[in-house]
Amino acid sequence: xxxxxxxxxxxxxxxxxxxxxxxxxxxxxxxxxxxxxxxxxxxxxxxxxxxxxxxxxxxxxxxxxxxxxxxxxxxxxxxxxxxxxxxxxxxxxxxxxxxxxxxxxxxxxxxxxxxxxxxxxxxxxxxxxxxxxxxxxxxxxxxxxxxxxxxxxxxxxxxxxxxxxxxxxxxxxxxxxxxxxxxxxxxxxxxxxxxxxxxxxxxxxxxxxxxxxxxxxxxxxxxxxxxxxxxxxxxxxxxxxxxxxxxxxxxxxxxxxxxxxxxxxxxxxxxxxxxxxxxxx
Numbered sequence: 339x340x341x342x343x344x345x346x347x348x349x350x351x352x353x354x355x356x357x358x359x360x361x362x363x364x365x366x367x368x369x370x371x372x373x374x375x376x377x378x379x380x381x382x383x384x385x386x387x388x389x390x391x392x393x394x395x396x397x398x399x400x401x402x403x404x405x406x407x408x409x410x411x412x413x414x415x416x417x418x419x420x421x422x423x424x425x426x427x428x429x430x431x432x433x434x435x436x437x438x439x440x441x442x443x444x445x446x447x448x449x450x451x452x453x454x455x456x457x458x459x460x461x462x463x464x465x466x467x468x469x470x471x472x473x474x475x476x477x478x479x480x481x482x483x484x485x486x487x488x489x490x491x492x493x494x495x496x497x498x499x500x501x502x503x504x505x506x507x508x509x510x511x512x513x514x515x516x517x518x519x520x521x522x523x524x525x526x527x528x529x530x531x532x533x534x535x536x537x538x539x540x541x542x543x544x545x546x547x548x549x550x551x552x553x554x555x556x557x558x559x560x561x562x563x564x565x566x567x568x569x570x571x572x573x574x575x576x577x578x579x580x581x582x583x584x585x586x587x588x589x590x591x592x593x594x595x596x597x598x599x600x601x602x603x604x605x606x607x608x609x610x611x612x613x614x615x616x617x618x619x
Contacts (some may be wrong), residue, residue: 347441355457365464372407372468373538376400381469393427402570405486408462409566416458417518420501420510423450424611429511443611447604451494451502458494463486486569488593490559493562496596499603501552506607526562533557537581540607555582559591 355361383396383616424447427433472478500521504514536554546596558564568575568588575588 339458345441345445345449345452346439346453346615347436347446348452350447351449351453352456355453356460361457368411368461369464369468372404372465376404376471377405379403391598397472398478398570401413401469401478401483404469404472405566405570406563408465408490409493409562411461412458412490413497413522413562415461416454416494416497417501417515417522419454419457420451420498421505421518423454423502424505424506424607425511425514428509434453437612439568443608447502447506447607447611451498451604454501455498456492458498459491462490475512486566489565489589492593492596492600498599499600499607503603503607503610506561506610529557529561530563533561550583552582552584555579555584555586556591558582559586559588560595562592565589 388487424433427436441449444511469483473480497518498512501514501518503538504513504517504521508514508517533554536551536557538619540549555578564574565588568578579585
């Protein structure tokens with residue numbers, strides 16, 4: 339922990355990112371867009387009902403919309419922040435200088451990754467006052483909000499680690515971004531498609547008595563959208579367990595897979611950082 343706190347790469351990256359006018363301009367426009375969406379939703383809901391009241395079930399629906407907007411934000415912005423961390427240094431021909439310093443490969447990789455994650459965490463924290471509006475109307479518990487933000491952080495960490503990994507093993511930023519976004523499309527969309535296909539194949543092959551389908555449960559467990567649905571509505575997890583005949587929490591499978599994926603991506607990045615440097619020579 340002391341090594342991470344004294345990481346010069348992290349200090350430099352944080353200063354550059356948080357002193358940039360573009361960073362805070364982006365946060366400003368993000369908060370303005372979120373505020374317009376929330377207040378517009380409340381206004382339209384109360385206007386169409388004609389009662390002037392905002393019911394708890396409507397507050398829960400608004401919370402669900404905000405949650406999926408945040409998830410889309412994480413999946414869309416995180417690759418853009420991390421997919422060029424190392425490849426940009428290589429394209430600017432500054433990676434050689436960075437590698438000749440006393441900083442280890444772990445310090446460089448973790449410094450680059452941590453600065454990007456810190457900016458995303460700042461965006462989530464900045465949006466908390468908007469999220470807090472739903473508590474005024476009921477329907478949401480603070481524990482539910484905390485649990486969702488915890489899985490947001492795990493998703494950010496994993497997606498960021500994948501972006502840094504591709505940025506390390508590829509020489510071009512555009513290639514790294516395409517690979518990272520492709521991975522996000524697979525995790526967020528293709529896994530849901532595979533889940534539905536696997537369920538249908540299992541039902542057709544099993545006949546009257548449906549057999550357990552671990553593969554279908556795996557596809558459901560690694561999909562961020564299904565996880566958020568299960569956290570917002572426990573009936574979603576019951577549906578997944580019933581469809582796959584596997585009684586295992588979706589959040590547990592998601593946590594295990596994404597922690598292992600993040601650890602593997604970081605390990606590969608650390609091991610390949612100086613290997614690529616030697617190949618360039």
